[in-house]
Amino acid sequence: MTVDVGAQLRKGVVEYCVLGLLEGEPMYGWQLSERLVQAGMIASIGTLYPILSRLRTQGLATAYDEASAAGPVRKYYRLTPAGTTRLEAFRLQWGPFTATVHRLVGEDDS
Amino acid sequence: MTDTTPKNVTAYLAELENELDGVAPEVRNDIVAGVREELLGLDAAAAHARISELGDPAFIAAEARTEAGTGMDEASVERESAPGRASSIAAVVVLVAGSIVVPFVGAIVGLVWVSSARAWTRREKATAWFAPIVIAVLVFALSLLLASLQTTGSHVAVLVGYLVFPIEGVVLAVRARHRGWRVCA
Numbered sequence: 001m002t003v004d005v006g007a008q009l010r011k012g013v014v015e016y017c018v019l020g021l022l023e024g025e026p027m028y029g030w031q032l033s034e035r036l037v038q039a040g041m042i043a044s045i046g047t048l049y050p051i052l053s054r055l056r057t058q059g060l061a062t063a064y065d066e067a068s069a070a071g072p073v074r075k076y077y078r079l080t081p082a083g084t085t086r087l088e089a090f091r092l093q094w095g096p097f098t099a100t101v102h103r104l105v106g107e108d109d110s
Numbered sequence: 111m112t113d114t115t116p117k118n119v120t121a122y123l124a125e126l127e128n129e130l131d132g133v134a135p136e137v138r139n140d141i142v143a144g145v146r147e148e149l150l151g152l153d154a155a156a157a158h159a160r161i162s163e164l165g166d167p168a169f170i171a172a173e174a175r176t177e178a179g180t181g182m183d184e185a186s187v188e189r190e191s192a193p194g195r196a197s198s199i200a201a202v203v204v205l206v207a208g209s210i211v212v213p214f215v216g217a218i219v220g221l222v223w224v225s226s227a228r229a230w231t232r233r234e235k236a237t238a239w240f241a242p243i244v245i246a247v248l249v250f251a252l253s254l255l256l257a258s259l260q261t262t263g264s265h266v267a268v269l270v271g272y273l274v275f276p277i278e279g280v281v282l283a284v285r286a287r288h289r290g291w292r293v294c295a
Contacts, residue, residue, distance in 0.1 A: 028147070049137050
């Protein structure tokens, strides 16, 4: 049986990637989806919306409608203060975590 | 008013809604609304290109089902990420309260407990032990200096020593709380 290690890793961090993107600026669904698909973090927009729903339920992100000059009214998502705190907590953990894994796993010598 | 929405957009949205049957209503509505706002206003050719990027509605629905089933609620995140949380909180309470109620002995008990707790890094634990020693030396030196200058206040300097442990406990609690009392050691 082949284990998709990448998929398991992505599942653990994709929510924080969304928080990271939203920290930069409020974004609408397609914008987020494009960035995450290009980065290989999600397979489709179908993965994104359950994540956004969870982030909103947890109070880490919020949504609002905004009309664009040329296009339709879009639902934008932005980070809440709780989301910012969660992202900062993740950043504190991420460096030491990856360093530890790197120490344990080591480098490929082949 | 005539509906100018290209047929391929109407058909795609209908198929997407159909495929999303069984997905949580809120998620389903968000997906359909998000895709609709992306497709509305495009002509048939542009919509065709965007639909190709979006992919098969059945695949989107399958991804949504998978993702919706894998999310952890807030409570379970907290439960799984903070083992020993109660013990860590108790450790700082003992450090703060113990050092006030039973000076020195209470602080030592608190520090030992903090050292065995999992909410702090090795460096934080080492600092918790060494900081009071460094401050004690400085306070002692200050006391000698004030005494040699025959200035009142040497007793106040000693009192400062008693505040070190409660302050240390508060700092440790704030740091651990900032990380959600997650395991660091």
